[in-house]
Amino acid sequence: MTETAPRILIAGSAYIHNEGLRELCRLWTRVVSHLDPQVDVVVIDSVSPFEPAVFLDWECVEERNFNSSGIWPRNWVYRFQDNIGHLSRGGEDGAGRTFCKSIELGIAGGYDYVAVIETDLIFLRSVTDICKRMQRSGTQIAAAPNAQYAFPEFGACFIDCKWAKEFDLIGKYNWKKSQPWPIPEIRLMNIVQDYLMLLPIYGMRIDQTGVTAVSLPNYYPYYPPAWITHAEDFQIYLKAIMLNNITLR
Numbered sequence: 316m317t318e319t320a321p322r323i324l325i326a327g328s329a330y331i332h333n334e335g336l337r338e339l340c341r342l343w344t345r346v347v348s349h350l351d352p353q354v355d356v357v358v359i360d361s362v363s364p365f366e367p368a369v370f371l372d373w374e375c376v377e378e379r380n381f382n383s384s385g386i387w388p389r390n391w392v393y394r395f396q397d398n399i400g401h402l403s404r405g406g407e408d409g410a411g412r413t414f415c416k417s418i419e420l421g422i423a424g425g426y427d428y429v430a431v432i433e434t435d436l437i438f439l440r441s442v443t444d445i446c447k448r449m450q451r452s453g454t455q456i457a458a459a460p461n462a463q464y465a466f467p468e469f470g471a472c473f474i475d476c477k478w479a480k481e482f483d484l485i486g487k488y489n490w491k492k493s494q495p496w497p498i499p500e501i502r503l504m505n506i507v508q509d510y511l512m513l514l515p516i517y518g519m520r521i522d523q524t525g526v527t528a529v530s531l532p533n534y535y536p537y538y539p540p541a542w543i544t545h546a547e548d549f550q551i552y553l554k555a556i557m558l559n560n561i562t563l564r
Contacts, residue, residue, distance in 0.1 A: 321427035321446050325356045326417035327434040328410065330398065331363035335549065337370055340434045342552060344371060344390075345563045347432075351442045356390045357420060358434060359413045361398040367434075368392040385424035393420065402495045411490030411499050414469070418485055421476040429479075433470040436544035437552045439559045440516055445473055455482070455510040459542055463520055466500045467513060471542050478510070518542030521551055528554040 325347055331337050340358070347356055358367045368375030368391075375392040376382075393416065400406015414431060421429030428446040432438045449457055455478040461468035479485070487506050493499055504511070518540045519526065526534060528550035534540075539558035546552060556563065 318447060318451075320353075320443060321450055322425065323351070323354045323428045323430060323442060323446050324417075324421045324424055324426040325351065325354055325430045325432060325442055326413075326420060327356070327358045327432055328413040328417070329358050329360045329363055329367050329434045330409070331360075331365040331367060331434075334365070335547075336435060337365045338549060339437075339552065340367060341370065342549075343432075343434045343437060346437055346439065346556065346561070347442075348390075349561065349563050350440070354430075354442060355387075355424075355426075357387070357417075358392045359416055359420075360392055360394045361409055361413065362395060366392075366394075368394070383423045387424065402493060402499065408490045408493035408499060411488060411493050411503075414472075414499075414503075415485045415488060415490050418474060418476070418479050421474070422480050426476050429474050429476055431469070431472040431474065433544070436468075436470045436542055437555060438471050438542045439518075439539070439555060439561065440541050442473070445514065445516075449473060449475065449512075452512075454512045455479075456484075456507050457512040457514050459516045459518060460513045461520065462517075463524075464500075466504055467511065468518070468542070469500055469503055470544060471516070471518075473514075482510070516541035518544070520544050521546035521548075527551065531555065532558060 373390050374388045378396045399409045417431045430442045455475045457473045458467040459471040522545040531554050543555045
């Protein structure tokens, strides 16, 4: 019996405030389109100084003009009207707002799954393969483990849209009431812990590690990293791609 591929939306959060993040977002889209060419992609932008719709040459839909019919381009940018900041830097829960909007778009668009992958995180596994495994096992939400911080890496998270709607994940998280402590990752982990599967996809947040492009292979001698994030040196991302034998078009 042939397995039916689920409909998937990849949603990437973005606040592009320098040229390095602009180039990283470009690389992100290249990796996504290489690994999952049939999957729809939306970049959710919090009024970045470097507008993703401009440098990606994608259609942009402003928050105030958004049509929730679910008939959207294959690749597009959803742009908030404002940037509400980050809880750890005195702002509001901007990350949580984008996380909830990703789920909202997945539900509104009639998708089976939404893959929330931040645009400063290069994810090096097929989203389609992961969602198919979730479909077979009945998994409602899955995420990469983050051993460095002892919580799930919700920057690479996969969600069953039907379950999220029935569970009211957006309402339970309620980003408008987020506080700096416990941090959003811990609060979200506590909300979904009865439904969450940690996937065997290991990676690294590079800052504060001293890892370089030269030393990266030493940290993954048996199997290449599945994801890399927060690397100041762009070459580290390119090395991770090379270690996975991925040749981008």
